[in-house]
Amino acid sequence: MSSISLGTPPGEDRVLVTVFLRGGADGLALVPPVGDDAYRRVRPRLGVPPARALPLDGPFGLAPELAELHPFFLSGQLAVVHAVGSDDDSRSHFVAQELMERGGVAASGGWLGRWLRARAVSGALTAVTTGREVPDSLRGAPSATALAGLMELAPGPEWSSLCESLGGLYARDARLGGPARDALAAAARVSKLRTEGVRPEHGAQYAERREGEVAHAFGQQLAQVAALIRARIGLVVACVDLAGWDSHFAQETIVAPRLRALALGLSAFATDLGTALSRVTVVVMSEFGRRVAENASLGTDHGRGGVMLVLGGGTPGGMHCRWPGLDTDRLEGPGDLPVVHDYRDVLAAVLARHGEVPMSAVFPGHAPRPLAV
Amino acid sequence: MSLTRRGVLAGGGATVLSLVVLGRAPRAAAVGEAPFAVPEAREVDLVEHVLARCSFGAAPGDRERLRALRPRTEDAVDTWIDRQLEPSNEEDPALRCSLGRLESLAQPLGELYEWKPEVLLRELSSAALLRAVGSRWQLREVMVDFWSDHLNIDASKGECAWLKAADDREVIRRHALGRFRELIGASALSPAMLWYLDGRTNRRATASERPNENYARELLELHTLGVEGGYTQADVMEAARCLTGWTVRDRHRFRKGRVELDPSLHDDGEKRVLGHRIAAGGLARDLEVLLDIVARHPATARHVAVKLCRRFIADTPPPDAVRSVAAAFRRSDGDLRVTLRSLFRTEAFRSPADRRTKLKRPFQAMASALRATGARTDCGPPLLELLRRMGQAPFQYPTPEGAPDVAPAWTGTLLWRWRLAMALAGGELAGTSLDAERLIARAGGVDRLAAHLLGRAPDPAEQAALAGSPRPLALLLASPGFQVC
Numbered sequence: 074m075s076s077i078s079l080g081t082p083p084g085e086d087r088v089l090v091t092v093f094l095r096g097g098a099d100g101l102a103l104v105p106p107v108g109d110d111a112y113r114r115v116r117p118r119l120g121v122p123p124a125r126a127l128p129l130d131g132p133f134g135l136a137p138e139l140a141e142l143h144p145f146f147l148s149g150q151l152a153v154v155h156a157v158g159s160d161d162d163s164r165s166h167f168v169a170q171e172l173m174e175r176g177g178v179a180a181s182g183g184w185l186g187r188w189l190r191a192r193a194v195s196g197a198l199t200a201v202t203t204g205r206e207v208p209d210s211l212r213g214a215p216s217a218t219a220l221a222g223l224m225e226l227a228p229g230p231e232w233s234s235l236c237e238s239l240g241g242l243y244a245r246d247a248r249l250g251g252p253a254r255d256a257l258a259a260a261a262r263v264s265k266l267r268t269e270g271v272r273p274e275h276g277a278q279y280a281e282r283r284e285g286e287v288a289h290a291f292g293q294q295l296a297q298v299a300a301l302i303r304a305r306i307g308l309v310v311a312c313v314d315l316a317g318w319d320s321h322f323a324q325e326t327i328v329a330p331r332l333r334a335l336a337l338g339l340s341a342f343a344t345d346l347g348t349a350l351s352r353v354t355v356v357v358m359s360e361f362g363r364r365v366a367e368n369a370s371l372g373t374d375h376g377r378g379g380v381m382l383v384l385g386g387g388t389p390g391g392m393h394c395r396w397p398g399l400d401t402d403r404l405e406g407p408g409d410l411p412v413v414h415d416y417r418d419v420l421a422a423v424l425a426r427h428g429e430v431p432m433s434a435v436f437p438g439h440a441p442r443p444l445a446v
Numbered sequence: 447m448s449l450t451r452r453g454v455l456a457g458g459g460a461t462v463l464s465l466v467v468l469g470r471a472p473r474a475a476a477v478g479e480a481p482f483a484v485p486e487a488r489e490v491d492l493v494e495h496v497l498a499r500c501s502f503g504a505a506p507g508d509r510e511r512l513r514a515l516r517p518r519t520e521d522a523v524d525t526w527i528d529r530q531l532e533p534s535n536e537e538d539p540a541l542r543c544s545l546g547r548l549e550s551l552a553q554p555l556g557e558l559y560e561w562k563p564e565v566l567l568r569e570l571s572s573a574a575l576l577r578a579v580g581s582r583w584q585l586r587e588v589m590v591d592f593w594s595d596h597l598n599i600d601a602s603k604g605e606c607a608w609l610k611a612a613d614d615r616e617v618i619r620r621h622a623l624g625r626f627r628e629l630i631g632a633s634a635l636s637p638a639m640l641w642y643l644d645g646r647t648n649r650r651a652t653a654s655e656r657p658n659e660n661y662a663r664e665l666l667e668l669h670t671l672g673v674e675g676g677y678t679q680a681d682v683m684e685a686a687r688c689l690t691g692w693t694v695r696d697r698h699r700f701r702k703g704r705v706e707l708d709p710s711l712h713d714d715g716e717k718r719v720l721g722h723r724i725a726a727g728g729l730a731r732d733l734e735v736l737l738d739i740v741a742r743h744p745a746t747a748r749h750v751a752v753k754l755c756r757r758f759i760a761d762t763p764p765p766d767a768v769r770s771v772a773a774a775f776r777r778s779d780g781d782l783r784v785t786l787r788s789l790f791r792t793e794a795f796r797s798p799a800d801r802r803t804k805l806k807r808p809f810q811a812m813a814s815a816l817r818a819t820g821a822r823t824d825c826g827p828p829l830l831e832l833l834r835r836m837g838q839a840p841f842q843y844p845t846p847e848g849a850p851d852v853a854p855a856w857t858g859t860l861l862w863r864w865r866l867a868m869a870l871a872g873g874e875l876a877g878t879s880l881d882a883e884r885l886i887a888r889a890g891g892v893d894r895l896a897a898h899l900l901g902r903a904p905d906p907a908e909q910a911a912l913a914g915s916p917r918p919l920a921l922l923l924a925s926p927g928f929q930v931c
Contacts, residue, residue: 175602180603181600181602181606181845182600182602182843182844182845183844190845194858195855195856195858195859196858197835197836197858197859197860197861197862198861199858207834209602212602212842212844213602213843213844214837215855215858216835216836216837216859216862217835217837218835222831222835225865226861226865231868231872231916231917231920232868234915234916234917235864235867235868235915235917235920235921235924238911238914238915238921239921239924241907241911242907242908242911242925242927243860245907245926248805248853248857249926249929251857252858252860253860253926255858256860256861256864259861260861260864
């Protein structure tokens with residue numbers, strides 16, 4: 074195989090990894106505005122003490138549980154967007170997730186599905202999810218596979234024998250010969266991956282079980298994605314979920330282990346990829362943020378504006394937010410951080426580095442206000 | 447065996463009724479136990495060509511049933527096409543039984559909302575595949591597939607999740623071989639289409655309101671005249687004015703799904719579309735007049751002819767064939783039977799040059815594999831999952847132009863076609879089973895099975911590959927010769 078990437082145009086070997094924090098991740102817990110006086114007032118018990126937060130820009134700090142991500146911010150490889158979200162104000166997990174994954178109400182299919190269609194990528198293994206179900210964002214994609222399905226491509230000696238025979242028969246076919254060669258190479262790489270197992274590189278260490286089940290499971294998913302990227306099977310998009318952020322009650326017990334999972338997972342993933350991180354972008358998103366004021370059971374309720382993270386892939390990094398503040402008159406509805414930045418403007422900036430596609434095809438009906446992430 | 451002569455002649459497979467009666471697994475495609483004929487020649491003949499293009503592929507027994515219609519092959523083909531163009535609602539009991547299990551499909555419009563969207567989509571998708579595999583009226587199923595793309599609706603948008611089932615039944619299936627004007631008329635007021643292309647929000651209650659042009663544009667660009675059909679932006683805007691005020695009652699209202707014109711939201715002034723004047727005060731008639739204009743426009747005849755010729759003849763449709771099909775469409779005022787009959791008589795369709803030059807789309811590849819092997823199948827989730835991996839999950843194409851009908855869009859799906867071949871031949875798919883050994887025996891050996899699946903005798907390289915293969919059926923289904931039609 075001379076081409077380094079299968080099923081994609083030459084030079085296009087970039088991979089987009091989306092991490093969806095399902096359940097509505099509390100933006101004020103991920104990136105606490107410790108320098109905003111109102112923060113201590115609205116989060117008297119749940120708030121992060123200013124001294125413990127890792128400084129970002131302006132009033133913002135990074136949650137101490139996200140410490141492993143701080144170096145990426147300092148080196149300009151991590152962009153943080155605050156008060157970001159969608160225009161859906163249902164505050165319903167189901168409605169907000171669906172709308173966000175579809176990329177807006179005017180659209181059908183998922184935003185990743187439309188993007189892959191518009192880019193005309195045609196390989197069999199272009200889009201993979203580590204979950205059991207393919208997420209709505211990949212609806213309508215030219216191909217989308219759960220990782221378990223991918224592993225079906227290496228079911229033993231009969232498969233190898235079939236591939237060998239097919240190689241000869243397809244080689245004579247003017248139209249299908251090239252695509253068949255790509256497909257066979259991808260199949261061989263998946264087989265190899267399966268026999269050799271997932272081996273992290275560059276000394277990357279994903280979370281062990283003793284560091285928590287959530288962190289372990291999330292790390293294993295990212296380790297598999299990194300292995301697929303390294304195997305160059307033609308991957309263009311991978312979707313990973315980190316669920317369980319719905320912290321109405323005793324928030325710390327819910328959020329802290331997930332923050333650890335996120336930090337350990339993403340930092341190990343970045344280490345694992347090494348210099349390949351320059352062609353891989355990780356986008357972390359959630360359907361909405363949470364109520365600014367903590368509730369009586371040490372939790373927070375469904376809100377509006379939240380946080381997005383963009384790691385690697387050539388992001389200019391940095392803190393992005395026109396901060397509305399936390400004063401009561403600046404809040405929306407029952408007391409929520411307003412959505413100042415549209416999540417689609419973050420995604421559009423990232424997609425622009427992953428192939429030329431008019432954003433009207435990906436986010437129809439959305440008037441873009443580009444963000445420099 | 448109680449089969450009507452008509453049923454046998456129509457090309458539907460023979461069915462072993464006793465198995466159904468005994469409550470064994472449903473069989474969507476017919477599996478006889480008897481030997482069946484296979485083509486002997488190295489070249490694809492007219493019978494194999496017609497079965498590949500006008501049906502979802504030859505099932506065991508199809509070719510001899512077709513040939514038995516008339517002594518001369520050409521006459522037999524004509525008779526087969528004529529019968530396929532006049533389908534009844536008669537279907538084999540096995541298919542009726544399988545479809546009967548999909549309870550949501552028979553529900554009236556309002557009742558569809560009682561079902562979960564994912565259940566509706568699954569049942570609708572299974573039904574599409576079951577019919578493609580098992581219907582005796584194969585040409586109708588091919589045209590249902592064609593119009594489902596031409597008038598594409600993605601069930602994931604808004605209430606299409608519930609309403610696409612009604613659109614499939616009352617627009618696409620009802621008019622698939624009818625008259626184009628009636629098809630477009632039904633589609634224009636289909637609640638699913640009103641949701642999908644935002645027609646339900648197209649309103650102009652005051653002079654300052656701007657109509658929503660989405661449906662009007664796609665009506666001209668995709669459904670009728672075609673993107674090079676000679677219309678202007680002004681035509682789109684005037685067409686949109688004609689369509690203002692048509693709404694659908696949403697699921698929170700009484701009589702959900704009902705389509706009605708709200709006169710207070712309709713722009714009732716005079717319009718000019720494509721050089722025609724539409725007088726003020728027409729109300730609901732505006733839509734009918736607009737559809738008369740666009741359905742009968744010469745560009746529409748050409749646009750539909752190009753797409754039909756692309757489906758049935760070649761990715762790049764031959765101009766002569768397009769001209770004569772367009773002429774038949776115009777002459778017959780959009781009678782789809784007359785139009786198709788003319789297509790099947792063109793030299794381009796009959797000539798040996800364009801045989802096995804179309805790459806099967808994933809849905810067709812799957813349906814033809816199930817038909818050719820006589821598999822018993824419920825067309826359930828494992829098959830639908832493979833279709834999704836190949837990018838052709840039914841009713842989920844995201845954009846209005848529908849799934850592409852040319853080879854380059856689908857060459858990236860080979861890996862999953864091979865996986866399907868292995869899984870199908872190896873009996874790994876829950877809800878689907880076949881007996882590879884018996885199939886080989888009925889065909890009369892591996893090389894003859896190859897001839898059945900490829901529509902021609904295998905060449906030496908194929909024979910050599912088959913001779914050394916531990917899984918000849920899987921190899922054949924995965925081979926390049928089976929990917930084309």
